[in-house]
Structure formats: C-alpha cells, structure tokens
Amino acid sequence: MTTERLIVVTGLRAGYTKEVEILRGIDIELDDHEVVTIIGPNGAGKSTLIKAIFGLLTPTAGSVLLRGEQVTGKKAHVMVGKGVGYVPQVKNVFETLTVEENLTMGAYLNRANTASQRDRLFEWFPMLAERRTTRAGKLSGGQRQLVAMARALMANPSILLLDEPSAGLSPSNVDEIFNRIREIKDRGVSILMVEQNARRALALSDRGYVLDQGTNAYTGTGRDLLHDPKIGDLYLGGR
Ligand SMILES: Nc1ncnc2c1ncn2[C@@H]1O[C@H](COP(=O)(O)OP(=O)(O)OP(=O)(O)O)[C@@H](O)[C@H]1O
Numbered sequence: 001m002t003t004e005r006l007i008v009v010t011g012l013r014a015g016y017t018k019e020v021e022i023l024r025g026i027d028i029e030l031d032d033h034e035v036v037t038i039i040g041p042n043g044a045g046k047s048t049l050i051k052a053i054f055g056l057l058t059p060t061a062g063s064v065l066l067r068g069e070q071v072t073g074k075k076a077h078v079m080v081g082k083g084v085g086y087v088p089q090v091k092n093v094f095e096t097l098t099v100e101e102n103l104t105m106g107a108y109l110n111r112a113n114t115a116s117q118r119d120r121l122f123e124w125f126p127m128l129a130e131r132r133t134t135r136a137g138k139l140s141g142g143q144r145q146l147v148a149m150a151r152a153l154m155a156n157p158s159i160l161l162l163d164e165p166s167a168g169l170s171p172s173n174v175d176e177i178f179n180r181i182r183e184i185k186d187r188g189v190s191i192l193m194v195e196q197n198a199r200r201a202l203a204l205s206d207r208g209y210v211l212d213q214g215t216n217a218y219t220g221t222g223r224d225l226l227h228d229p230k231i232g233d234l235y236l237g238g239r
C-alpha cells in the first residue's frame with residue numbers, strides 16, 4: 001500500500017523582513033494518518049514554519065506541496081479550502097464571542113453545514129456544549145484551547161497544524177489536550193504540531209523533527225528521538 005504524502009516541504013526559506021532570514025532551508029514531510037511533532041529551542045523558527053506552510057507568511061525560496069500540488073505562498077483561506085486547519089500559539093479564540101460563535105467562525109467557507117457540524121463537535125466536546133453561550137474570554141486556558149481546536153475542526157480539515165497546543169496548561173488540561181489529539185488522529189485527521197512539552201508529544205507521535213536556528217537538526221521516529229541521549233541532553237532538558 002502506498003501512503004499518500006500529504007505535505008512535503010523542501011528547502012523552505014522565509015522571514016518577517018528582507019534582512020533577517022528565519023527559516024534557512026527546512027525540509028519536512030507529513031504522511032496520511034501521521035502525527036508529526038516539531039520541537040526545538042525558543043526562537044528556532046517552529047511557529048514561523050507552521051505559518052509559512054499555512055500561508056500566513058510568504059516563503060522566499062523552497063516549496064510546499066500539498067498532496068503533490070504546489071501550494072507555496074498560497075494564502076491561508078486557500079489552504080483552509082484545501083482541508084488544512086491551523087490553531088495558532090497565541091490569541092487563538094475570539095474572546096468577545098461566545099463559544100458557539102467561535103465555532104461558527106470556523107465554518108465560514110462552508111456555511112451550509114454549519115449547524116450540523118457544530119452539533120457534531122458539541123457532542124464530541126460536551127464541556128463546550130455546556131458553555132456554548134459563554135464568552136470565550138471568560139474560559140480557562142484549557143477550555144480556550146479546546147474552543148480553538150473545535151473551531152479549526154469546524155471546517156472538517158484532513159490536516160491540522162497545531163502550534164503548542166499544551167502551552168501554559170495545568171497537568172490535567174495537558175492530559176486532556178493530548179487525549180484529544182489522539183482522538184483527532186483516530187478520526188482520520190493527520191496532525192503536524194509544535195510542542196514544548198516535547199516528551200509527551202514525541203511519545204504519541206509517529207515521527208518528529210528537531211529544528212534549531214532555522215534549519216533541520218535531527219529527525220526520526222518519535223520513539224528514536226525520545227531515546228536518543230544527544231537529543232535528550234540538548235532538546236529535552238536532560239534525561
Ligand atoms: N512577527 C514577527 N516579526 C518579526 N520577527 C518575528 C516575528 N515572529 C517571530 N519573529 C522572530 O523569528 C524568530 C523565530 O520565531 P518563532 O516564533 O518562529 O520561534 P519558535 O521556534 O516558535 O519559538 P517559541 O518556542 O518561543 O514559540 C525569532 O527570532 C523571533 O523573534
């Protein structure tokens with residue numbers, strides 16, 4: 001059986017200004033049914049990579065292929081239309097809108113099925129259903145992260161890009177988020193995520209990449225990276 005290569009990033013270069021290049025030639029791949037985690041020190045360019053893939057930042061060189069189709073530099077709404085969802089690291093909910101309104105915003109490209117899709121997600125995330133009329137700004141960090149994920153799922157993506165989904169959450173919320181990520185995968189969505197909680201993320205990942213200073217430092221299966229002493233010392237805070 002051949003696995004479909006969902007995303008192939010080759011030699012990607014990008015930055016926020018002409019003078020400073022942040023991504024200096026990145027290569028990564030995501031296959032169908034995979035969870036792939038990107039780790040690396042602060043400022044390595046992890047969020048920048050996700051943004052460049054999702055079309056929030058225009059690469060200066062290199063390419064992004066989506067199921068073999070050239071999508072380099074395509075805008076975010078185009079990527080959403082092609083089945084890619086994105087949950088940003090910060091400011092990932094509309095604070096003044098209710099939970100229900102946040103979810104509705106996630107379906108802006110496919111309004112016809114909004115209500116049924118929302119009901120499906122409320123069934124999946126009962127905690128959000130109970131708070132459907134609460135403003136997202138009033139929710140805890142863990143609840144907001146669920147809103148952000150559910151909003152991204154409203155568009156029925158086949159690929160989800162998650163930037164630090166467990167950042168700043170309490171241990172029980174971290175558990176909940178990682179369980180949800182597993183469930184999302186089990187429902188057939190492939191996931192490319194960035195995580196500081198590297199050990200937890202690699203443990204549930206098929207493969208991982210270590211980025212350092214805008215380039216690939218290491219790659220391997222989640223298990224191999226977790227057990228590589230060099231990676232442990234350099235990127236996982238020792239063993
Ligand atoms: N909007 C921006 N404008 C200019 N420079 C930026 C912007 N966002 C990030 N940078 C710079 O780009 C570099 C990479 O940032 P990025 O956010 O991609 O790192 P990261 O690996 O996600 O780090 P962290 O682990 O802290 O989230 C950093 O030097 C950062 O200061």
Ligand SMILES: [Mg+2]
Nearest residue numbers: 046047048089
């Ligand atoms: Mg980041």
